[in-house]
Amino acid sequence: MAQADLIINNGRIIDPANNIDFTGSVAVSNGTIQAVGTDLNIQAARVFDATGCLITPGLIDCHVHCYEHATPLGINPDESCLSRGVTTVVDAGSSGESTFPGLKKFIAEKSHTRVLCFLHIVQHGLASSGCSSGAPGGEIDSLNQVNVEACVKCIEANRDMIVGVKVRLSETIANDGKNEEEAYRRSLEASKRAGVPLMVHHTLSTVPTQSDGKSSTLCCPKDMRTGDIYTHTFHAYKSTILDEKTNTIFPDVLDASKRGVLFDVGHGQGSFSWKVVEICAKANFWPDIIGTDMHTGNNDGPVYDLPLVMSKFLHTGMPLVDIIKATTYTPARAIKWSNSIGSLTVGKTADITVLKIDEVDIDLEDSQSQLRKISKLIKPVAVWKAARRFEITNPKHFPNLYARANNAPEWHKIVIRDEISPNELIPSCDLVEIPPV
Template identity: 30%
Template sequence: MVYDIWIRNARIIDPRRNLDQKGDLFIYNGKIMPPPASVPEADEIVDAEGCFAFPGLIDFHTHLARGLTDIGLAPDVMTLPNGVTAAVDAGSSGWANYEIYRKGVAASSEITIRNFINVSPNGFVIEPYFEDVDPVKYDRKRLAFLFDKYPNELLGLKVRVGKPSSKHLGVMPIAASVELGKELGVRLASHVVEPESPYSEVLAPMRKDDILCHCFQGKGPYSILDSNGKVQKVVREARDRGVVFDAASGRANYSFGIAQKALDDGFYPDIISTDVVTYSIYRRKVFALPYVMSAYLGMGMPLMDVIRAVTDTPAKLMNLPGVIGTLAPGAHADIAIFKLQEKKMGFKDQFNNVVDGKGLLVPQMTVKDGWIMYRQITFMDW
């Protein structure tokens, strides 16, 4: 067999297999192949000495409805150069415009895309004005139709609550959305920023595989921490029953102060994602997924756990475990080659909390379904 690509001498990190070792990767016809018994041949040989090979990264919280919303990104342009080969749109569209987004953006993209659909009919269209999350406006019939029509594309419902978004409704939209999720047999992703109620009330309705987005937010009187700076008991109990905690940074939806105390208390995010939009891509505070990952390394989160939070865990939630998010033989050949560059970094949040970086993860090459989709111009051996 002549392989399409042979990646040599990489430090392979694959959390699904708890694998951290130097080795080679072999690609044929869009899949990762078992190592050959004899000296192989390949059309393309890539020397990755001094580099990491990660499964293609998954950004589980993005906004990709380019042309439909003012925050929407062009998926391939904004992901592949950052080692991201799969992404989830976090409720940019609602039941009234999902199919426009699907046909115009998602279906024509190279990366793997899955979606949450907003409980509000129009979704998140323009940033200065929040969508209407009053439960009386939920269209159960139309949502049921879409989940039935696109079961492999739609992961669940999305709702935003907090002082800026749900105002006098408090956390009621979460409880109502959970009930709707039960009716439809789907999970809920809840954006919670500056909540008007304590986290005991925020988390109470949430079920196994429901997702708390922006778990390290620091606005208002409530956070996941108690008065002693430790993770609240109700938060740990929620995790124990299967609630998923997504860091979902955004420009203004996280606090390094909260995150650092949570990490010091042994509470790591299940998912590291960006919540990146047109106003934050390639700008300070979010930039792109490798930047956010580097900040978590700076806060002391182990590399294996950081990579798990952007590969295997989101792959499971996308209903694609073992298909993407891993470098195991038989998986899709989605691969991200990175260098950890020694660079003095000061990651800063909106509250002027600073994290001293331990290095910067710099993308070198991205392979999607066996095709080289991005390559740093200096990452060549000719």
Template identity: 35%
Template sequence: MVSSKPKWDVLIAGGRVIDPKNAVDTQLDIAISEGSIASVGTGLSRSNADSVIEADGMLVVPGLIDLHTHIYHKATAYGVDPEPIARRSGVVTMVDAGSAGAGNFAGLRDFIFARSPLRLLAYVNISYPGIFAFDRDFVVGEAAVRELLSVDHCVAAVQENIDLVVGVKVRLGANTSGDLGLLALDRAIEAAERVGLPVMAHIGKPPPTYAEILARLRPGDILTHCFRPAPNAPVDTRGDVLPALIEARARGVLFDIGHGMGAFGFKSAESAISHGFLPDIISSDVHALCVDGPAFDLLHTMSKLMHCGVALADAIAMATHHPATAMGRPDLGHITIGGPADLTLLKLVNVPLRFVDVLGQERIGSSRLSPCGAFAAGQYIESEIRDFESL
């Protein structure tokens, strides 16, 4: 007897599919079966699916990737619970950016990653304890102590967790690396070279300078907080993009937003974008000190960058295909038959919205991206819509 069981678990019908990697921007149906993309096309039969999501009026995009988060929840003072953030931002993959070092990465793996339905990945901090003392009232820089910058321990931690690790993180700046900034960067690069992964370098207030950091970064390395305000802004006093950024991009260095509580200024962003220097990646740097503003989450940060002049399709690429490529994960960041069913459903809502940067500067936007649901390897993640209109 022929089975009448539907061949698809879910059919997402009639959404506007934007898939930058595959150069798709059109209305399509997407079928999911056993955690993978089973079919993509028009007029797919609803009767072949156990359930149907009517996506007319929605954007259907590859599962959003937030490349810079801090989700070592309860083990660090600034870590946030990843799942509520994912539900309100449509994020499927969250990458912890160096909360843990070799000394405590096992806890991040066992107590956070192993218990989550999300796709969680991480950068290992070059400093042995990771980011251990970060609050509104004080910062003790983990990269300012020479003895904590152990290349051997970092390499061992990466090798023991290679299925979860996408690179090596180093935080550079007066409050985080003190006078050891370039040494910390050199050690992070040495560790990354030994394991064949990129470095993500945080830039804060000098020392070191923007140019000094970029001069050491290799093709594929990531400069996060790229549109931070002065000092160490990406533009000079006239608003021109620093030559060091243009030279670094030409040799393959990547630039990530990493908004956070202190690393996104409208003046920097608007000047750089108006000169044609767009970020490669949009990330939130969400943590306990910015989750209620000014960064909030990835969707809010994407909406903010769109207000600054980034086109919708480009913003989606900067939160899907581009971070997937930066992590060396070609399986992620696109919608391809046979690939993982990582999908985010969104609406572009036309509504007045007050955007605020880390200096308190304001802009009034006219639209925002709002979540409608997501799938992580075919597992549905319900959305929680947060009202930002009164902010």
């Protein structure tokens, strides 16, 4: 009988890269996937029983901010991601050309989580930037540091870690919008020259979502190309993907999706609206990539962790296999890493996540504290990164009353929303303790 170091038995294996969806076992040897099947004749030193669970490739969070201590938004990737089942994170522009060496030396090289990144088009990245809707001012207040040459050079020298370019388009971080279009133009140029995708944050922006068909100004997503990533897709502020007069998805957004522009969730502190997702769900418009935009302003609510954001899409009707695909195979392909991660292909690095779907009855908040009652919760049970097992932790509770109280005032700024203000609902909401796995 063949031998293995580890065998994970009797789980529902979902591996969209290989079109696998059956109940079976995954065997691991020498740090790599040895075999996947329904009836493996393999003896292993360690056995993990995954009865009643899902076995998936190690989850990939394509949008986090993990430049801890060097940027206000930076979380610790091992504490907030790996311990929740995420084996690879992609930092979304916390660093630019001049601050990238620190992200590599102090975060990527010191974390158990695999840390890749989109390089900010601005040389100093998000060194002093918080969220665009907070205090005024931001990284594009001047165009002096929006440097195509520097960005391309840095990518070319660090292709083992940099997978794309990032730009944030918001009026308040770009000298009252005056620099937005030019920064966008330079980002498109830099990513084209470096041959990598561009991830665009597009909220409360002067750059139009829908073109008028006449003017020559750049639009977003119209001027994005196949393989580029539009993030914060389901926010409800100005620059939403919905026409607020008709509550339908703008034609330019549907066209972009057809052209192969990828839509990322980027939940964040402000960019996930139950209402917007529900309207999109009715139109069968789902995210290609489920990234959290995890940072210090949301890791204790309303984001909590990637499995929780996945649960929100399960609640709104996205098929489970598509949810797994949007957190494994699609992000791996988007960043051109699908040869190494995002699948359970035999011979590849053994990044594996075991998840469980619990029956629950809890209120869950969106970014503006609007609530929905969810009945199914995706929870991490076990995780292996390069065949090494790491401990799982859980959020303290959902929903977080304090985060909700903080975010509820944002309700008045959103243009697509529920009838009832969440301020009226906050006192009636109970804290739910999440039992450990």
